[in-house]
Amino acid sequence: MPELPEIAVRACEMKQALVGKTIRGIEVLQPKCLNIPEETFVEALTGARLLDVVSHGKWLFIETTQGWLLLNLGMGGEILLVTRDRLPEKYRLVFDFDDGTCLAVNFWWFGYAHFARDLADHSMVSQLGPDFMSLTPGEFRELLRGRRGGIKSFLLDQKRIAGIGNVYVQDPLFKAGVHPLRPIHTLADDEIEALYRAFRETLQESIDRGGSHWELGLHGEPGRWGSDFFLVAYREGQPCPTCGTEVVKIRTGSTSGFVCPHCQPLA
Numbered sequence: 500m501p502e503l504p505e506i507a508v509r510a511c512e513m514k515q516a517l518v519g520k521t522i523r524g525i526e527v528l529q530p531k532c533l534n535i536p537e538e539t540f541v542e543a544l545t546g547a548r549l550l551d552v553v554s555h556g557k558w559l560f561i562e563t564t565q566g567w568l569l570l571n572l573g574m575g576g577e578i579l580l581v582t583r584d585r586l587p588e589k590y591r592l593v594f595d596f597d598d599g600t601c602l603a604v605n606f607w608w609f610g611y612a613h614f615a616r617d618l619a620d621h622s623m624v625s626q627l628g629p630d631f632m633s634l635t636p637g638e639f640r641e642l643l644r645g646r647r648g649g650i651k652s653f654l655l656d657q658k659r660i661a662g663i664g665n666v667y668v669q670d671p672l673f674k675a676g677v678h679p680l681r682p683i684h685t686l687a688d689d690e691i692e693a694l695y696r697a698f699r700e701t702l703q704e705s706i707d708r709g710g711s712h713w714e715l716g717l718h719g720e721p722g723r724w725g726s727d728f729f730l731v732a733y734r735e736g737q738p739c740p741t742c743g744t745e746v747v748k749i750r751t752g753s754t755s756g757f758v759c760p761h762c763q764p765l766a
């Protein structure tokens with residue numbers, strides 16, 4: 500599932516490759532991923548010139564001369580810049596450009612391709628918290644102030660902070676020595692600072708390597724970050740890289756957590 504690094508990398512690639520192109524036609528094979536009727540969507544974006552591409556958490560915001568195209572890959576998918584004679588085997592949407600290239604969008608399960616005249620009009624996007632990479636240490640501390648739930652569920656809540664999912668949440672908690680179920684109000688300032696630094700480090704490390712190798716880039720190449728970089732994430736039964744204690748898998752609400760019981764004590 501793509502998280503902040505993959506989407507940040509995709510936005511960067513798309514900005515470089517797509518800005519200046521004009522959408523000449525749109526083919527929709529999965530109308531249920533749209534937020535408006537297919538005909539309205541096609542009409543709204545046909546003739547639009549692409550002005551900018553930015554990411555916000557797990558969303559891609561594509562600014563055009565006629566409004567915004569908002570993409571969210573959900574559980575995963577590909578956004579490939581190709582030509583009509585080189586379309587991938589699976590795709591749900593194709594945006595044809597004036598120069599003969601096209602953008603083929605595939606969702607592995609279900610994703611969103613939404614249109615909004617204005618970002619503020621879009622209910623899902625207007626409810627998003629700040630993108631983690633845009634936060635300063637002080638802003639991060641402020642977001643946590645007065646919160647009483649568990650730290651992991653807070654970090655995964657896109658309305659609080661956008662971009663972190665169940666893959667990237669695991670190792671920063673370990674690096675900071677914080678158990679995923681720790682109540683937020685019990686965290687000391689130095690633990691919050693350590694969490695902030697650990698998340699920045701892990702997310703940036705993946706961004707620098709083009710995101711995870713489970714996802715393909717705009718030109719079809721996989722990212723170079725993956726399970727080799729995991730410390731305790733998905734390493735149940737293996738020794739903790741710091742102290743050698745066996746890593747355990749625990750339930751954390753509806754998700755799983757991977758912790759070293761020695762380095763991340765709950766109490």
Ligand SMILES: [Zn+2]
Pocket residue numbers: 739740741742743744759760761762763
């Ligand atoms: Zn340990």
